[in-house]
Amino acid sequence: MKTLLLLLASTLSAQNNPILGEDTVKVSEHVWAIMGWPNIAIVVGDRATLVVDTGLGPRNGATIARVAAKLAPANQKLYFTTTHFHPEHASGETGFPKGAILIRDAVQQSEMESDGKRMVDLFAGRSPQQNELLADWTMRIPDVTFDTEARVDLGGVTARLLWFGAAHTKGDQLAFVEPDRTLVSGDVVQNKVVPGIVGGGTPATWLAVLDKVAALNVLHVLPDHSAPGDGSMVAMEKKFITDLRNAALELKKRGTSADDAGKQLGVEFKAKYPDWPSMNVAGFVRSVYAE
Numbered sequence: 001m002k003t004l005l006l007l008l009a010s011t012l013s014a015q016n017n018p019i020l021g022e023d024t025v026k027v028s029e030h031v032w033a034i035m036g037w038p039n040i041a042i043v044v045g046d047r048a049t050l051v052v053d054t055g056l057g058p059r060n061g062a063t064i065a066r067v068a069a070k071l072a073p074a075n076q077k078l079y080f081t082t083t084h085f086h087p088e089h090a091s092g093e094t095g096f097p098k099g100a101i102l103i104r105d106a107v108q109q110s111e112m113e114s115d116g117k118r119m120v121d122l123f124a125g126r127s128p129q130q131n132e133l134l135a136d137w138t139m140r141i142p143d144v145t146f147d148t149e150a151r152v153d154l155g156g157v158t159a160r161l162l163w164f165g166a167a168h169t170k171g172d173q174l175a176f177v178e179p180d181r182t183l184v185s186g187d188v189v190q191n192k193v194v195p196g197i198v199g200g201g202t203p204a205t206w207l208a209v210l211d212k213v214a215a216l217n218v219l220h221v222l223p224d225h226s227a228p229g230d231g232s233m234v235a236m237e238k239k240f241i242t243d244l245r246n247a248a249l250e251l252k253k254r255g256t257s258a259d260d261a262g263k264q265l266g267v268e269f270k271a272k273y274p275d276w277p278s279m280n281v282a283g284f285v286r287s288v289y290a291e
């Protein structure tokens with residue numbers, strides 16, 4: 001019986017569990033990750049530490065801050081930032097210590113102010129557990145906002161926080177860690193995951209963002225909702241979006257409805273990209289039609 005329960009517990013994969021654990025994996029020389037929903041990056045320098053994303057609700061934020069302190073007990077300064085304003089990425093803000101410095105791009109901050117509460121209410125309605133995790137949510141005012149780039153010097157390692165334009169959301173933020181050349185990519189570059197646009201940019205603006213990402217010459221990628229990988233993930237993301245966008249535009253030209261195109265391309269792309277775990281392209285096809 002115990003074995004069965006353990007088995008059940010482990011199949012509730014960390015990818016969907018809204019409570020983050022304290023185990024970390026090393027992504028590159030200065031970058032660690034808590035793998036979960038979502039993956040959390042912890043960048044450790046000689047003097048300071050930077051966390052990317054907060055988990056869902058303050059309890060997860062507090063867990064991450066504890067893990068960050070354990071990884072670098074001597075670092076007095078803690079910075080944190082968020083890939084985008086969606087609740088599993090940003091609603092744990094107040095779980096971080098009061099002295100931690102919150103930085104994010106200005107576009108993302110304006111999305112947080114205009115739409116953050118609605119998203120938190122939506123996520124709280126999904127399950128009693130999420131409701132409980134979000135019960136003591138409040139917004140935290142960032143200490144620093146920036147337009148296109150902020151550099152955070154952590155001592156021996158620098159994180160470039162970058163806003164390259166709209167993709168999954170309008171305010172998607174990337175973190176590029178040097179000298180590791182590790183990209184904390186949020187939803188913008190993922191590992192075999194069909195992209196989704198949630199009130200964000202268009203497929204065309206997403207591709208424009210990826211061109212800027214390509215110029216960074218990335219070596220490692222830590223995405224938010226899939227496995228880490230190497231720099232080839234950037235080109236793969238661009239190839240998939242280009243491929244799907246061209247196919248959808250072609251069907252649009254021929255007069256196929258968006259719904260039919262979504263169904264048809266779902267089948268075609270399942271065959272074309274057989275190792276992708278899920279191929280629900282309907283939403284992205286609608287985004288192409290709406291461009």
Ligand SMILES: [Zn+2]
Binds near residue numbers: 084
């Ligand atoms: Zn999201």
